[in-house]
Amino acid sequence: MRIFEEMESEVRGYVRSFPVIFDVAQGSLFYDEHGNRFIDFFSGAGTLNYGHNNPIISEALIDYLQKERIVHALDKATVAKREFLRTLRDVILAPRNLKYKVQFTGPTGTNAVETALKLARMVKRRSNILAFTNGYHGLTMGSLAVTGNSFYRDESYGVRHNTDFMPYDGYHGPDIDTLTYLRRYLEDQSSGIDLPAAIIVETVQGEGGVNLASDEWLRGVERICLDFDILLIVDDIQMGNGRTGPFFSFERSGISPDLVTFSKSIGGGLPLALLFMRSELDQWHPGEHTGTFRGNNLAFVAAAAALNHYWENPGEFTATINHKGNIVATEVNRILESYPECGGKLRGVGMVWGVEFPNTDFASQVSHEAFKNGVVIETAGAQSHVLKFFPALTIDEELLREGLARIEQAIVSLLSEKKDRLAGAIE
Numbered sequence: 001m002r003i004f005e006e007m008e009s010e011v012r013g014y015v016r017s018f019p020v021i022f023d024v025a026q027g028s029l030f031y032d033e034h035g036n037r038f039i040d041f042f043s044g045a046g047t048l049n050y051g052h053n054n055p056i057i058s059e060a061l062i063d064y065l066q067k068e069r070i071v072h073a074l075d076k077a078t079v080a081k082r083e084f085l086r087t088l089r090d091v092i093l094a095p096r097n098l099k100y101k102v103q104f105t106g107p108t109g110t111n112a113v114e115t116a117l118k119l120a121r122m123v124k125r126r127s128n129i130l131a132f133t134n135g136y137h138g139l140t141m142g143s144l145a146v147t148g149n150s151f152y153r154d155e156s157y158g159v160r161h162n163t164d165f166m167p168y169d170g171y172h173g174p175d176i177d178t179l180t181y182l183r184r185y186l187e188d189q190s191s192g193i194d195l196p197a198a199i200i201v202e203t204v205q206g207e208g209g210v211n212l213a214s215d216e217w218l219r220g221v222e223r224i225c226l227d228f229d230i231l232l233i234v235d236d237i238q239m240g241n242g243r244t245g246p247f248f249s250f251e252r253s254g255i256s257p258d259l260v261t262f263s264k265s266i267g268g269g270l271p272l273a274l275l276f277m278r279s280e281l282d283q284w285h286p287g288e289h290t291g292t293f294r295g296n297n298l299a300f301v302a303a304a305a306a307l308n309h310y311w312e313n314p315g316e317f318t319a320t321i322n323h324k325g326n327i328v329a330t331e332v333n334r335i336l337e338s339y340p341e342c343g344g345k346l347r348g349v350g351m352v353w354g355v356e357f358p359n360t361d362f363a364s365q366v367s368h369e370a371f372k373n374g375v376v377i378e379t380a381g382a383q384s385h386v387l388k389f390f391p392a393l394t395i396d397e398e399l400l401r402e403g404l405a406r407i408e409q410a411i412v413s414l415l416s417e418k419k420d421r422l423a424g425a426i427e
């Protein structure tokens with residue numbers, strides 16, 4: 001570990017939560033350099049929906065490299081890009097009756113968000129953007145400006161202007177429809193909120209703590225966008241690629257966003273980000289928004305392999321995602337019922353589940369204890385108070401159950417430690 005402390009910036013994060021040196025990985029298992037085995041319930045925050053080194057993806061990549069086919073081409077046309085675009089059209093967009101054009105941005109999610117915000121402002125000739133409480137959209141300046149989480153926001157970063165925050169679904173409790181606030185602020189031209197070019201929203205806030213917007217609420221946001229001539233951006237970077245069941249997370253609500261940001265698992269584990277846009281919005285001049293690593297050909301190859309394999313028959317894949325999600329929900333609920341003293345409450349959909357504990361430190365303690373017990377699981381939410389279950393969509397049932405059992409053991413040992421400490425204090 002010494003080289004990391006010596007050389008790598010203090011900004012390093014996950015290495016502190018999971019302090020081993022990882023080496024080999026396959027599917028939902030990874031191993032440190034000493035061969036210790038870990039079950040992955042984190043999946044690179046949604047980048048590894050198809051698992052580590054998925055053989056379908058690896059074989060396509062190895063074959064591509066061995067034939068010395070082109071890896072870097074800026075945004076020139078390549079066979080790999082053609083195959084990816086065809087797959088995207090035929091396997092993903094056409095069957096869903098979506099007619100988006102696609103823009104390749106720089107390779108990370110925040111690049112897609114920056115592009116969406118810039119395009120929306122350019123098309124609408126308005127500078128304001130509305131975002132929601134606890135949203136997460138990335139950490140470059142534009143994306144950071146629409147990210148709520150106080151951990152990442154600092155007054156001195158400066159570029160937070162031209163954005164306003166509105167309460168997300170459920171922010172004021174279950175009985176208050178937060179959209180009545182939003183609509184009123186827009187109706188009243190003296191509310192202090194400028195008419196925005198766009199509203200950016202996650203259908204499920206992953207980083208924000210597994211907060212689910214209802215279908216009705218999402219349709220309400222769409223209705224407001226239509227009524228006030230505002231563009232709707234769905235940030236599907238984390239919840240897309242089947243995480244909630246269907247390929248796009250907004251499919252369940254039936255809304256049609258004007259723009260969709262997409263990244264994380266689309267490159268099958270390799271960096272790739274894109275922006276889907278309604279074709280009328282594609283008002284760029286050639287080369288007006290560029291970047292050196294737009295569309296990495298290895299990621300195109302990986303993406304096409306994954307889309308063809310898993311999404312040819314979306315009904316089947318979605319059913320397996322929901323089936324595994326049910327296993328998580330059933331098992332976690334059973335654990336929470338067996339140990340009511342931890343007071344955890346479960347929420348989620350598809351293969352994204354979160355447990356919020358009244359003791360805000362407990363989720364981090366479970367994550368820490370689970371790691372000692374061979375499971376990598378992260379927390380979410382502004383206070384890291386939600387334990388986030390995020391296994392690969394392709395995890396096999398046996399491993400899924402083993403991971404859940406190991407997390408249960410972690411909870412049991414934390415609770416018994418606590419009891420011992422209490423007993424000690426009483427004596």
Ligand SMILES: *Cc1c(COP(=O)(O)O)cnc(C)c1O
Binds near residue numbers: 108136139
């Ligand atoms: C991860 C994430 C981003 C940022 O993506 P990066 O690749 O980390 O820049 C943006 N939005 C959402 C919803 C995300 O989960």
